[in-house]
Amino acid sequence: MKHMSFFKNNFLPVLLLLFCFELTYALQPPTPPSGKVWVLNHEMSDEFDVNSPDISKWNVFDKGNSWDRTSAFDKRIHEAVKDPNSDNYYLSMNPMWYYEDERFTSSGGRTYNFAGGGMDTHTMQTYGYFEVRIKPSDFPMGSGVFMNSRGTTGGSCNQKYATELDIIENMGYTGPGAGSFNNYQHVNSHAKPYSDASGSCETIKYESTNSGVSGKPLEKPLDFNTVGMWWKDEDTAEFYNNGDYFGTITPTRDFYLPMPIILTMETYGWGNDENNATNPKPVEWMFEDSFRSKEQRAVLYDWVRVWKLTDIDATVLNDGVNNVKGLVETINEYPTNKLSATVIYSATANKNVVATLYDPSNNVLAVQNFEVTKGVRSIFTEFNLDSDLAIANNYKIVFEIKEGTTLLTSDTTIVNIVTKPLEKKLWRDGIPTSLVPGFNTYDIDVKYETDVNSTLVIEVRKPDGSWFGGGNKNVTAGNGVATVTINTPQVTTVAANYFYKVYMYRQGMDWRDPLNVSISPTIYFNVEEPITPSISITSAPTEFKQDISKIDVEFNYATTKNGILNIELINNLDQVVASETRTERIGSRTLTRSVTLNSIINPGDDYKITVKFSPEDGSFEDLIDTVYNVNVTGDVVSVDDFMNSNDKMSIYPNPTKGALTINLDVASMVVIQQIEVFSLDGKKVTSFNLEEKKSSSVIDVSQLEKGVYFVKVITNKLVYSKIFIKK
Known part of the structure; x- marks a missing residue:
């Protein structure tokens, strides 16, 4: 694929290099109204790369964000995966079955045995075109894209409501018990009103409507599909599948609240927990590779693109005129090595649009060249430089439209690089996810930034959300790392799924400070003995018949890294006659894994069973334990x-x-x-x-x-x- 400069597989510009891009518009939004043009909202758009998910754009859901569904949310299921046939990367959500020590119970009393994933954009938008390229999983969990207001409308309790627009709800599952809900782009709208009839202001039953729009069958149920929605105004949402319009929803109330884009892999709960949108509820054996491989279980997102309409002067920008116009005349930016801007162009035929970045002394820093076709469109361009631009005024980006090498016209956007002011911010980096038991005092380092003297607070909560301890520290305006001493009412014992609430407010105020900032999602931690990587077999058969179909091996393992576990049955010639390979996660626990025997095993008393764990990053040597002199008995000897x-x-x-x-x-x-x-x-x-x-x-x-x-x-x-x- 070849797309705009923001889009995938295009460029890594460095100083003084020229790049040329061919623009194709098969994936452009629908035709805009007269006098308007679509402009990419970069803050809500993401092409996903090796470092995804980008937490500067996305709030990644974790256990504390779990909804009252059978599946929890767990940030660990998100990862960037590379396309095996290209340099393209996808964001993968791959569900996980929890080990016994990972399971937790919510404050509402639901115990979670497995997890999906979810995330939403920090930035919200009202109206526009929202499009996602998604590959559903072949697993009984949903592949969802929707928008949901973080707040409500104003007014009294009986007047206020929240809003939701569903761009796709779907399952791609094809296995036993697959339901009628599957392989469709289901769309919907929900208004979520409130009422004080009970004496307090509470949410009441959703008002849902799809306005009679039937779900669109997915052309490629287990391959990539592009799903889109044109949220036109407070009364109108049009839906698209692979660029084709298929229906319009009129919500039950006016939808005008700004909303983020939300991506999820979740179970559905309508009907009852066991229904799961006419599909079976996931159970432990479904997470085995023998049922569905890791690749089959995953939902893949290729990109998210959000557009908004901008007014243009149609007398100077139309397909009968060759012209370029920067979206804004001046950009004030903080020191950065990624400088972005948008240009709107009109072309009478195929032309070249050139964007050149100059420093204040008029030296060329970077150049980008775009091949464009007839029409009026926008280009989002981003210069990726070797180092941050220095603080100074009067950098400039010159946009030119050319026919061959002949300049037709140009426009200039001035860029001022200014000092970044202090903000109220907290970082999760360095906050421990494991504490040693046997203490009632811990020192926790928190990285912060604040523009005024502030109080930094850490609360420690039990898995059910109840308070267990905490501490605070005053910090002065500036940035740095503060050490907060937390105290617990009693000495800690080994436990899992405790969590921190970390927040900061202005000195002299409390958690109700409207300028309060916090770390989200919640940081979970375990109270556990320090882990020293090790593995040991605790139970394995020392004798079995040659016609047995499987053997069970129990072992203890401890690891500080995820890795690959391999169990092998080996004969006296050091030949592997049966094996089982799986991925195991960080922790210290006892597991039992089975090895299936699919071939003839010759009798003998000199077999061995080996268990090996290899850390995925190679940070420590393989862990190995072996049971020798395993006796295989039977009547067919060879x-x-x-x-x-x-x-x-x-x-x-x-x-x-x-x-x-x-x-x-x-x-x-x-x-x-x-x-x-x-x-x-x-x-x-x-x-x-x-x-x-x-x-x-x-x-x-x-x-x-x-x-x-x-x-x-x-x-x-x-x-x-x-x-x-x-x-």
Whole structure:
């Protein structure tokens, strides 16, 4: 894809380099009204890259933001993932099943066993075009994009309400129990009124309407789709799918409150928790790779683009005139190495638009060149420089429209780089997510900035939200790191899912200060012994039969990093005959994992079971523990033994095209329980569980490819085997 300079895969401009971009408009918003042009709202738009999510744009939801649904929110599920076939990055939300020690109960009494994710933009907008490119997950959790007012309208309790517009609610799940809700772009509007009928001002039942707009079937249910909404005015929201209009909603009340863009991966709760929008509620086994791979479980977001309409003078900017005009005449910016601006152009045919950044001495710092087509549009351009621009007035960006090398006209935007004033800000960096038990006093460092003398407060809360301790410290105007001593009423013991509330208000006031600032989302922490990376097997089979389908291995592990766990069953030739690989998370816990045996295991008393943990960032050496002298017992001792016909078993016809009859010449108390078929390399290709237990059976092998196979017959006493040929 090739898009505007803000868009993906375009540029990393450095000083004095020239770049050329071809603009394509397949993904532009709908045609604007006369006398207006669409302008990108950069603060709400995101192309997602290797560093996503960008917390300067997004509030990333965590446990404390969880709604009353079966799925919690957990910021850990968000990550940037690279497209395997390009340099493009997506924002991934990949659900997680909680370990037992990670589970928590909300103040409302709901216990969360698994988590999805969500985030919303810090910046809000009223009216405009909102568009997201999204790839649903093949998992029973929703892929959502919507907008929701953070506040309410004014007026008395009975007059006020909040608002919501749903751009897509959908599930892409295709597995067992998949519902009728799936694979559609469902759209809706919700007004959320209040009432004082009960004696206090409380929310009452939503007023919802889709104005009869049916959900739009997704053209590619498990691939990327572009979903959009043109919020035209307080009464009108038009909806689009891959650029095509499909319906208009008129909300039940006037929608004029500014709203952020919200991205979620969540369960749905209408009907009841078990309904989940006509889909099964996720349970533990669904999070196994054998059911859905990590890639299948993830929702992917490619980009978010938000546009707003700006007035233009149609007498000087129209498709019959070649012209350029900076959106603003002057930009006042703080020192930065990323300087952005918007230019509006009109072109009678294909032309070049050039943006050149000059310093106050008129030296060229950077140049960008755009190939544009006929029409009136805007270009959002961002210069990425090697270092911050120095404080000075009269930098300038000169916009030119050219035909070839011939200048047709130009316009200039003046840029002043000014000193950044102090703000009230707090950073979560450095606040510990683990405390050592056995103390009732802790020193917590908090990075801050404030324009007036302020009080910095840390409250410690239990998982249910109740108070457990806290502390505060006065700081003077400026910036730095303050050490806040927190005290708890009793010595701490090992516990999980405590959290801090960190905020700052002006000295002489309290938490009700309207200029109060806080860290969001809430920072969760555990009270736990310091973790030293280690692993040890606590329980593993030292003897099992060769026809067993799986073995369970219990182990303790402790890690300060996420990583890959690998469990292997290894024979005396150091060959891996069975293995299980999974991702395990930070922590210290005891787990049991199963290893599935899909191939023939030869008997022997010198097998070993190895458990290995490898940190994903290589920050410490692999952790390994091994159980030796594992004994595998059975009657089929090797592939060679398959070659020796068993006197007690006969099979016919051999070769066969389909039906294969198996007879055992054994005592009547011996009955067949299961029949398995293996390829010559020992891989199981099919199996048959017999409801009627007797000493003979007929199986259908017509679906097998032509070739030579082993048939393995498992009885209540012994195991028998023979070779057969499939014609």
